[in-house]
Amino acid sequence: MKKYIDQGKNDTRSGFGAGLAELGRTNPNxxxxxxxxxxxxxxxxxxxxxxERFFQIGIAEANMMGIAAGLTIGGKIPxxxxxxxxxxxxxYDQIRQSIAYSDKNVKICASHAGVTLGEDGATHQILxxxxxxxxxxxxxxxxxxxxxxxxxxTIAIAEHHGPxxxxxxxxxxxxxxxxxxxxxxxxxxxxxxxxxxxxxxxxHLVWEALIAAENLEKQGISAxxxxxxxxxxxxxxxxxKSVKKTGCIVTAEEHNYLGGLxxxxxxxxxxxxxxxxxxxxxxxxxxxxxxxxxxMDKYGLNNKAIENAVVSVLKRK
Amino acid sequence: xxxxxxxxxxxxxxxxxxxxMVHKVNSGHPGGSLGCTExxxxxxxxxxxxxxxxxxxxxxxxxxxxSNGHISPVFYSVLARKGxxxxxxxxxxxLIDSRLQxxxxxxxxxxxxxxxxxxxxxxxxxxxxxxxxxKLNKDSKLVYTLHGDGELQEGQNWEAIMYAAGKKVDNIxxxxxxxxxxIDGATDDVLPMGDLKKKFEAFGWDVLDIKEGNDLEAILKxxxxxxSRTGKGKPVCVLLHTIMxxxxxxxxxxxxxxGKAPNDEQLAxxxxxxxxxxxxx
Numbered sequence: 227m228k229k230y231i232d233q234g235k236n237d238t239r240s241g242f243g244a245g246l247a248e249l250g251r252t253n254p255n256x257x258x259x260x261x262x263x264x265x266x267x268x269x270x271x272x273x274x275x276x277x278e279r280f281f282q283i284g285i286a287e288a289n290m291m292g293i294a295a296g297l298t299i300g301g302k303i304p305x306x307x308x309x310x311x312x313x314x315x316x317x318y319d320q321i322r323q324s325i326a327y328s329d330k331n332v333k334i335c336a337s338h339a340g341v342t343l344g345e346d347g348a349t350h351q352i353l354x355x356x357x358x359x360x361x362x363x364x365x366x367x368x369x370x371x372x373x374x375x376x377x378x379x380t381i382a383i384a385e386h387h388g389p390x391x392x393x394x395x396x397x398x399x400x401x402x403x404x405x406x407x408x409x410x411x412x413x414x415x416x417x418x419x420x421x422x423x424x425x426x427x428x429x430h431l432v433w434e435a436l437i438a439a440e441n442l443e444k445q446g447i448s449a450x451x452x453x454x455x456x457x458x459x460x461x462x463x464x465x466x467k468s469v470k471k472t473g474c475i476v477t478a479e480e481h482n483y484l485g486g487l488x489x490x491x492x493x494x495x496x497x498x499x500x501x502x503x504x505x506x507x508x509x510x511x512x513x514x515x516x517x518x519x520x521x522m523d524k525y526g527l528n529n530k531a532i533e534n535a536v537v538s539v540l541k542r543k
Numbered sequence: 544x545x546x547x548x549x550x551x552x553x554x555x556x557x558x559x560x561x562x563x564m565v566h567k568v569n570s571g572h573p574g575g576s577l578g579c580t581e582x583x584x585x586x587x588x589x590x591x592x593x594x595x596x597x598x599x600x601x602x603x604x605x606x607x608x609x610s611n612g613h614i615s616p617v618f619y620s621v622l623a624r625k626g627x628x629x630x631x632x633x634x635x636x637x638l639i640d641s642r643l644q645x646x647x648x649x650x651x652x653x654x655x656x657x658x659x660x661x662x663x664x665x666x667x668x669x670x671x672x673x674x675x676x677x678k679l680n681k682d683s684k685l686v687y688t689l690h691g692d693g694e695l696q697e698g699q700n701w702e703a704i705m706y707a708a709g710k711k712v713d714n715i716x717x718x719x720x721x722x723x724x725x726i727d728g729a730t731d732d733v734l735p736m737g738d739l740k741k742k743f744e745a746f747g748w749d750v751l752d753i754k755e756g757n758d759l760e761a762i763l764k765x766x767x768x769x770x771s772r773t774g775k776g777k778p779v780c781v782l783l784h785t786i787m788x789x790x791x792x793x794x795x796x797x798x799x800x801x802g803k804a805p806n807d808e809q810l811a812x813x814x815x816x817x818x819x820x821x822x823x824x
Binding site for chain 1: 601606608648649657659662666667670671672673674675676677679680682698699702703705
């Protein structure tokens with residue numbers, strides 16, 4: 227199977243910061259907004275190089291979403307930055323009416339998603355944001371897996387007209403996708419071809435899926451690993467092609483099983499090609515304080531959990 | 544400049560449009576619409592500097608954002624009679640497949656509308672974004688908004704009010720429809736808001752009152768004064784003292800007609816008080 231090398235652990239939010247800085251140099255219409263979390267979102271470089279194109283909103287996320295919508299009237303491409311919880315649940319109606327329904331070209335960039343936020347605990351660990359965002363008509367929903375992919379996605383969404391939710395995280399994780407990749411919105415990435423089971427993963431679970439596939443190979447199980455970075459629009463074709471070959475699927479995400487990637491895939495397969503599926507996701511629960519590793523283990527979001535899910539789903543083929 | 548009589552004729556015709564629109568579909572919000580008729584007529588025909596053709600970005604022209612979207616009847620009538628879309632289209636208000644949705648939206652591509660509104664309290668933030676885009680674009684035109692007074696109970700407004708002054712967004716004129724009424728009764732009974740003028744001033748705004756908010760001349764004078772106060776480092780707020788339901792005697796001084804349509808008989812009475820001037824749609 228194909229071997230992926232960790233080029234050095236890094237955080238996805240730094241990928242966002244690097245992508246935003248590059249956009250600052252290449253696209254004069256890009257503006258950035260932040261609700262008092264500049265350091266956490268790694269927005270310093272953009273601000274340093276383009277102070278006139280940065281809007282510090284203060285701790286007022288609802289106002290930030292409205293201001294972002296207004297900035298598009300006049301041709302700007304606003305990137306908002308705050309934690310995933312404050313980017314979605316706190317401001318759902320503002321996004322719904324002023325951005326999604328009004329078809330405004332706003333890029334909602336959300337860090338610290340999921341339990342890997344760690345010690346701050348459940349108040350900040352949103353596990354429902356993908357569901358909230360994918361339910362909005364016209365919203366593109368992306369969850370990137372490493373530094374390089376997040377940087378590429380940040381740059382790519384500026385070229386896409388329409389509202390986008392870009393989700394990434396806090397911890398330093400393996401950086402294994404190509405540095406010079408072209409990010410195609412809505413296009414799944416085949417990481418490893420296999421024949422026995424399809425593993426579809428998004429965000430921080432992609433690296434875990436690759437580790438799981440390696441371990442499974444030692445047990446004689448050939449796993450196909452697909453990275454779906456775009457939850458909406460979903461690359462159904464890639465999923466369909468894979469499950470027609472393997473006959474079963476495991477989905478893996480740092481999100482509640484309700485409303486997440488797995489739910490989108492099961493809905494798609496139910497109407498096209500009913501397939502046994504197992505969900506690696508949180509089971510309708512809030513998170514808690516702890517280290518990212520402890521939480522990933524406790525909530526069943528790591529390579530071990532994926533392996534177990536594969537063993538289960540193979541029995542249902 | 545249109546003569547005052549022309550503006551007055553238009554005001555009466557817009558009132559007829561509002562009444563006929565809500566009567567036809569037995570729904571909609573006549574009270575606030577009638578109370579703001581003079582304001583809309585003055586704003587669109589005398590105060591704002593507008594381009595001939597509508598485009599979303601609105602560069603090089605003044606912009607208007609209606610935050611209290613439920614008074615869509617007056618907005619639609621004034622837009623249509625200004626030439627943004629055919630006056631006949633007022634016939635489709637709130638009907639299926641119409642561009643004239645219950646609350647204004649960009650979704651169906653109605654010219655003149657730049658943001659959806661209806662869920663209250665969001666318009667000022669949007670307007671601030673548009674005002675800041677104008678500054679980035681070195682566009683010296685202004686951004687106007689309208690908000691209900693009851694709408695100020697929504698917390699997002701105060702985030703925006705704080706931001707506007709703190710960041711010196713001085714190319715915006717936010718008007719408050721100060722009629723003292725909301726759905727459940729008088730604002731003083733539902734949730735007293737205290738002294739709005741002092742509140743805005745305390746947040747750092749330049750505030751002026753238009754005491755006769757249903758008098759065209761007073762509005763023209765007041766809005767021109769407001770315009771002269773822009774560009775001086777402070778956002779400008781106009782407290783427009785209006786009478787909900789103005790122009791129809793049985794709809795005035797009450798919240799009862801906030802979101803209720805007249806029946807056939809009531810419509811006839813109301814229209815008789817506002818005789819046709821420019822021709823019904």
